[in-house]
Amino acid sequence: MISMFTLAIIIMVLAIIPCIYRIIKGPTIPDRVIALDAMTTVIVVMLGVYSFDQGSVFFMDVALVLSIIAFVGTVTIAKYLDEGVVL
Amino acid sequence: MSLIETALDLLSNAFLLIGLFFVFLGMLGLVRLPDVYNRLHTTTKIGTLGAFGVMLSLLLKVGFSPIGVKAITVGLFLLLTAPIAAHMISRAAHRHGVGLCEESVIDEYGKVYTRDRKEQE
Numbered sequence: 001m002i003s004m005f006t007l008a009i010i011i012m013v014l015a016i017i018p019c020i021y022r023i024i025k026g027p028t029i030p031d032r033v034i035a036l037d038a039m040t041t042v043i044v045v046m047l048g049v050y051s052f053d054q055g056s057v058f059f060m061d062v063a064l065v066l067s068i069i070a071f072v073g074t075v076t077i078a079k080y081l082d083e084g085v086v087l
Numbered sequence: 088m089s090l091i092e093t094a095l096d097l098l099s100n101a102f103l104l105i106g107l108f109f110v111f112l113g114m115l116g117l118v119r120l121p122d123v124y125n126r127l128h129t130t131t132k133i134g135t136l137g138a139f140g141v142m143l144s145l146l147l148k149v150g151f152s153p154i155g156v157k158a159i160t161v162g163l164f165l166l167l168t169a170p171i172a173a174h175m176i177s178r179a180a181h182r183h184g185v186g187l188c189e190e191s192v193i194d195e196y197g198k199v200y201t202r203d204r205k206e207q208e
Contacts, residue, residue, distance in 0.1 A: 004100055008141065011107050018114040022126075030123050030180035037172060038117060038130040041165065042110065045138050048158050052145050060157035067161060071168040078175035081183045 005049050012046040033077050040070035099147040106140030113137060122188035127177050134169025138162060 019039035026032045044063045051059035080086050109132050116129025142162030146155040187194055 004103055008103060008107055012110065015110050015114045018118045022117050028123060028180070028185050030176055030183070030185055031126065033176055034123070034127050034130055035117060037176075038113060038133050041134045041138055041169070044161065044165070045106070045110070045141050048142060048145060048161060052149065052154055052158075055154075057153045057157065060154060060161065064157065064161050064164070067165055067168070071172055074172040075175055078172070078179040082175075082179040 005053050008049050009046060009053070012042050012049070015042050029077075029081065033074060037070060037074050040066060044070075095147050099144045102140045102144035102147065106137045106144060109133065109137035109140065121190070123180050123185050124177060124187065127173055127180075131169055131173040134165050134173075138165045138169075 016039055019035045019042070022035035023032050023039075026035060044067045047059050047063040047066070051057065051063070076086055113130050113133035116132075117126055120126050120129060139162045142158045142165075145158040146162075149155040149158075181196060
């Protein structure tokens with residue numbers, strides 16, 4: 001009997017494939033940024049589920065740090081596209 | 088297993104299914120929709136509803152242990168920051184000159200933006 005959280009991990013691994021397709025094919029730069037952001041969110045959720053599956057707290061720290069880095073990176077690229085400078 | 092534990096288990100499974108369903112919808116929209124703004128609108132649902140649903144499911148499953156508290160922290164952080172990031176990247180895309188798809192009917196922000204620029208000049 002396969003558990004619910006194993007099913008969740010399988011679905012999220014499959015959900016990375018459309019993101020990579022959009023990163024490679026996407027016509028403009030915001031397309032690629034959006035796909036990277038979505039892929040990072042999926043990886044964060046996958047790390048959370050994996051942390052419960054292994055019974056270890058440390059993967060949840062990795063998920064928190066990865067979500068913060070993804071937010072800062074998206075805001076930085078948005079500012080760079082908008083104004084031409086980062087800071 | 089008592090009644091409360093069974094109810095929490097059922098609620099946890101329900102929230103996990105809701106989160107997975109929204110992740111699936113977001114990926115479907117990321118492949119199928121025609122425009123940057125349409126795709127942005129559908130991928131933000133992964134950050135809010137999908138991630139928050141799965142993290143709430145983990146909290147309901149393990150209770151207030153370290154894993155549960157950190158899970159709900161990650162969920163609340165994503166719930167707060169995903170709309171902000173989506174708003175910033177869509178505004179940057181519009182000012183960068185990324186057009187709308189051909190089926191679009193109205194573009195109010197474009198009119199406002201060009202009027203602002205004329206007033207500045």
